[in-house]
Amino acid sequence: MATRSSILAWEIPQTEEPGAVGYEPPPTMLSFALFGGLFVLIGTSRGSHSFTHTMSPRLHFRLYHGCYGDVMIMETPGIPCDNTRMIACGIRGSEMFAEMDLKALQSYQILIKEIGLRHCVDPALIAAIISRESHGGTILLDGWDHTGLKFGLMQLDKKIHHPVGTWDGKEHLLQAVGILTDSIKAIQKKFPSWSVAQHLKGGLSAFKSGTEAIATSADIQADYVNDVLARAKFYKKRGF
Template structure:
């Protein structure tokens, strides 16, 4: 079972410069950029809402975090290839389960989302037990992106994609929490 924390209590800087560039013609950075990206994906996220809520109930992962990961990984599915794989063929589905984890279910199925959430729950659980619950949760989010061996300090984004994965996901999750997830 995943560690329970209030996503609103996790400190975050939000999206870094590279991630913020996904917002065309915008100068937003940090939390405002993450919130704008989450809002931009909100319409696509409605399609997955029922599966997100069911997976959240099964795995005890906050549904706002699930929505935020879907937003970050595939912009609500819009970045997926038609077959559900990423452009490199290494990760599958709206939550981008890596090939080495033997992705299950359809690209946007409840089975896929539940598998991804189970992986995330394990990463959170396995974070350094001396860290605060909020640090462990954020570290687990970072590990979802770069692997647990690369999350060795509370500077959890040191080895993540664009150096902002966990901070961006937490900021997007804070937006989704305020908007019904």
Template sequence: MGNSCASEVIMKVDTTGASKKTALQYNLTYKGVNASHQMAQADAARLYDLRIIKRVGREFGIEPAVIAAIISRESRAGNLLQEGAWNREGDLRQCTERLADCIEQIKFRHPDWSKAHWLKGGIAAYNAGVANVHDYDHVDEYTDHGDYSNDVVARAQYFKKKVFKS
């Protein structure tokens, strides 16, 4: 997608935020964008070295806030991982490369979609597989809890505003 594209686009992506099932993982009694923002806020202090996230984001043309949002969604910013169970930069690079590839595949499969749709579709494909992203209106149909891209996008928007300002 290119660095500037992802950076400019994330704030324009439409999102419904987290489902009730996802929000319950943080003991929240509400769902939606506010729940996603609350979960991102809870994870923000646990995000490891932001310089690594920024560097890997530049390398693959992915907005660092999106990378942080996936880290938040997948592991509560590392809280669910055993210390030393992964190579942070190496694994982050591998996962980000996979995300960039998913976005490119969605772009190829859906050339008529907008940049915002490619990004959200790529995030859904990262979780559910490219073959399971058929149309934009049902982008999360096969994702975990049926909300993966919507939740990640909402968290990314929070991180873009609050953590990766600039």
């Protein structure tokens, strides 16, 4: 009966000693060397160049800002300061309100990110609108505002839209964020020479008051838009 060593000797062709004239390494050695070299190359590449530009915003949320501009580089003064608002205004005022709503919004974080990916909208922007419109739903009565005219986390006006789904459900957010993106695209088409930031600000204002209300950049609701952008920056830094 053949021993294990004799079987191995039979399976691996005997060749010249390394360094001898005419020496050729066995195919198994060549394959191992090629595989080992490839492994080292991949390992070196991974070690020196981290894959920060992944396509999944779930892994690197701060790199994902959707299709309508990066809110983190857009200038905003936050809530305007005037005689009626001397303390809760500016960037700090917006951040104060955003922080008050943070706990309520965190319960919707997974859903907000899913809807953001579906519509290519920064989840932080969606969170900011929800904060501004309904304080994360905490001030609503069965999903409606105190007038009974606006519905859901993003407060769709029933006189203009036909709200669908439950007030804090996926169907409602899909509809509302879809209306937001339609508003931004309408502003892009209406004012093609505007910058990315102007298109987003105009779209936010149109979401609130309608596209027809905007004839020039001066018609953008600065109070609403600047507050939303400041809150979006706050939420972006907290995982949205």
